Amino acid sequence: MIRLLLSHQWKESKRSSVWQKNLAINLVLGFLMLILLLYVVLLGFFMRELIEAIKPGADPIAAVNAGLLYYFLLDLAMRFFLQELPVLSVQPYLHLPIRKSKLVNFVLWKSITSIFNFLPLLLFIPFALKELPEVYGVAGAWSWVAGLFLLTLVNNFLTLYFKRLMVEKPLLSYGFLLLVIALATADYLGYISVGKVSGVFFNALGAAPIWVMVPLALLAVVYYMNFQFLIAHTYPEEMRVRQASKVGDNAEIGFLQRFGELGTLIGLELKLIMRHKRPKSTTMMSVFFLAYGFIFYGQEIYTNGFAMLIFPGIFMTGFMMMSYGQFVPGWQSxxxxxxxTKRLSPYTFYLSKFWMFVPACTLAYLITLLYGLMPEIGGKIVAINTACFLYNIGINTFVVLFMSTYNKKRIDLSKSASFNWQGVGASQFIMMLPTLILPILIYLPFGLMDQPWWGIAAIGLLGVLGFIFHRQLMGVVVQRFQREKYRIAAGFRQA
Amino acid sequence: MIEVRELQKNYNGVTVVDIPALTVQKGETIGLVGNNGAGKTTFFRMILDLIRPTRGEVFSKGENVSSTEDWKQYTGSHLDEGFLIDFLTPEEYFNFIGKLNGLTSGDVQAFMDRFRDFFNGEILEQRKYIRDFSKGNQKKVGVAAAVMSDPELLILDEPFANLDPSSQIRLKNLLKDLKRQGMTMLISSHDLSHVIEVCDRIVLLEKGKVVEDMKTSETTLQQLENYFTV
Known part of the structure; x- marks a missing residue:
């Protein structure tokens, strides 16, 4: 039975439209994933050297042992926000003659396949194999790893349990959260030492394998808790982690109404962003990117030149537009x-997008003006960011909108935000080239002629020209859209 | 009103719609019937310029639907949930459609009042997004939005499906009213008696081809039932 369920799962992921449609994208993503995992392995392999570099003279094994419990707390917090619950997949089986306990066990076992559970293995096995046998012996090293993995699984099931409980009894979950915070505070103030406990425990794990029983018992307890909870709540509407959507009053933004059809469309899109997780977090993310400049502005190798300042300029003033705009019109699939089919011309449709991007860029630009307060380089940064801002609203808006006509992947807005590759296609990668590299190419000849300020002026001027002729540029976008709309619509209809 | 010339749509070498000629006069109400896969929805989508025909054209008031957008001004349509904006409340959705059609919020309010009966107290003031409604109620929202701007041409795909019996009868009365006002209609349905009652012409599709095109009379139901009996 379990084998049959597993084969269905396998088919589900193999036949999901995301996999089948674009081999190239999957190759690129797979490659990136592989590199990421490789980094993790390398990190584990050179952990000793890293610790010695950070804290010379410390015993690396003792340091790792002391830090592990913190690591698990962090892991728990991260899972809480990022990990998905593999629950709804059992819905088609609930009415069939399969024992509920079997389904629940299946769901719980399936959750183990989450990438979160394998990261610590990749990180700590190399370390354990390289460093631990000398101290604990081979058996000790493996029991150390086993204990680690079991605790990872404990975290996995704790997350599942509390995430689900959050819907049922939010207070309990918050209580748990408070407990963790209180623990961290007590540790910080020196009343207790999580580090010491951690050190003693993991050391014991290596020295005496019998200690593996502790995480094993913990795991059994949380597994049983999950099992009991799920078996009592096998109804799809109870398993789903979704709060009933609360509907406030019909809030129309009065200000937008003054702009007629354009205002109506922008209002619609703002509602779309506010009422769905993924577009909301995409937009929120761009707030963090406003701090991106600090990476560049603090270092003289960058601030002495110009070319390396154009990049953060474009990025910061345009990130909100680009991160949201790269999936237009997929959000509305x-x-x-x-x-x-409604009374709406494609031109107005695209114009409303344009007039959404311009204020977004302006807002970001106004905030980046704060960098002007930086001593010495402030003036230069403001000048460059102004040029980049103009370029963003004059040229990049159209690059983003033009590329949007290549988006043919449906985005299901009811799906969650993290690790969601839905709607990602080649156009997202290609878009980066003209938006980020073109302004630098424009600057380059001036820079080579040793006239950097003229180069910056050229970028700004081009932006102003683009903005003045936005109707004409929009015409080009709409023309392409008219040709592509059948294919876009067909793509969006495919679930 | 609508003229179809040499219309064909192929998918991977399979012809799903093949209509050499079909004309719909102004004020005519046409019922489109046919088993699953007969090409009804694809045909509607081509009339609404949502699918590019492999061959041939659809003309609305003499203009090719794929080269102008004038038809949007006088065409109301509802095919499936893709025509709804599911993260809005029904009120917000009606207001949105109303604004696109140049109606004032007073007009929209008046319209909603007129449909109160049809909605049966289940649509308005529910403080729910459209996505949280049942299929049947979603359909009511879509149909209402389609007729909201008093279009000259109305295209509905299976409007009776998923509706409860009372709502089906209310919808039937609504459509008959609209017909009396002279609205041109294209309605597909699997419910033969409903569609015969509303429409004065029945077009029967089979594997993309028109196999029967007749004025409704007393014997139509019998004829259709004979055709569909297996």
Whole structure:
């Protein structure tokens, strides 16, 4: 039975449209993933050297042992926000003659396949194999790893349990959160030492394998808790982690109403962003990117030149537009047919996007003006960012909108935000080239002629020209859209 | 009103719609019937310029639907949930459609009042997003939005599906009213008696081809039932 369920799962992921459609994208993503995992392994392999570099003279093994419990707390926090619950997949089986306990066990076992559970293995096995046998012996090293893995699984099931409980009894979950915070505070103030406990425990794990029983018992307890909870709540509407959507009053933004059809469309899109997780977090993310400049502005190798300042300028003033705009019109894939058949011209549709991007860039630009307060380089940064801002609203808006006509992947807005590759296609990667590299190419000849300020002026001027002729540029975008709309609509209709 | 010339749509070498000629006069109400896969929805999508025909054209009031957008001004349509904006409340959705059609919020309010009966107290003031409604209620929202701007041409794909019996009868009455006002309609349905009652012409599709095109009369139901009996 379990084998049959597993084969269905395998088919589900193998036949999901994301996999089947674009081999190239999957190769690129797979490659990136592999590199990331490789880094993790390398990190584990050179952990000793790293610790010695950071804290000379410390015993690396003792340091790792002391830090592990903190690591697990961090891991728990991260999972809480990022890990998905593999639950709804059992829905098609609930009415079939399969024992509920079997399904629940299946769901719980399936959760083990989450990448979160394998990262610590990749990180700590190299370390354990390289360093531990000398101290604990081979058996000790393996029992150390086993204890680690079991604790990872404890975290896995704790996350599942509390995430689900959050819906049922939010207070309990918050209580748990408070407990963790209180623990951290007590540790910080020196009342207790998580580090010491951690050190003693993991050392014991290596020295006496019998200690593996502790995480094993913990695991059994949380597994049983999950099992009991799920078996009592096998109804799809109870398993789903989704709060009933609260609907406030019909808040129309009065200010937007003054702009007629454009305002209506922008209002619609703002609602789309506010009422769905993924577009909301995409937009929120761009707030963090406003701090991106600090990476560059603090270092003289960058601030002495110009070319390396154009990059953060474009990025910061345009990130909100680019991160949201790269999936236009995919955000609206669920009601794309409506947009095509209702009384609405594609030109207005795209113009509303343009007038959404311009204020977004302006807002970001106004905030980046704060960098002007930096001593010495402040003036230069403001000048460059101004040029980049103009370029963003004049040229990059159209690059983003033009590339949007290549988006043919449906985005299901009911799906969560993290690790969601839905809607990612080649156009997202290609878009980066003209938006980020073109302004630097424009600057380059001036820079080589030793006239950097003229180069910056050229970028700004081009932006102003683009903005003045935005109707004409929009015409080009709409023309392409008219040709592509059938293919886009067909793509969006495929679930 | 609508003229179809040499219309064909192929998918991977399989012809799903093949209509050499079909004309719909102004004020005519046409019922499109046919088993699953007969090409009804694909045909509607081509009339609404959502799918590019492999061959041939659709003309609305003499203009090719794929080269102008004038038809959007006088065409109301609802095919499936893709025509709804599911993260809005029904009120917000009606207001949105109303604004696109140049209606004032007073007009929209008046429209909603007129449909109160049809909605049966399940649509308005529910403080729910459209995505949280049942299929049947979603359909009511879509159909109402389609007729909201008093279009000259109305295209509905299986409007009776998923509706409860009372709502089906209310919808039937609504459509008959609209017909009396002279609205041109294209309605597909699997419910033969409903569609015959509303429409004065029945077009029967089979594997993309028109196999029957007749005025409704007393014997139509019998004829259709004979055709569909296996």
């Amino acid at each position: 669920a009601h794309f047919d409506a947009l095509l």
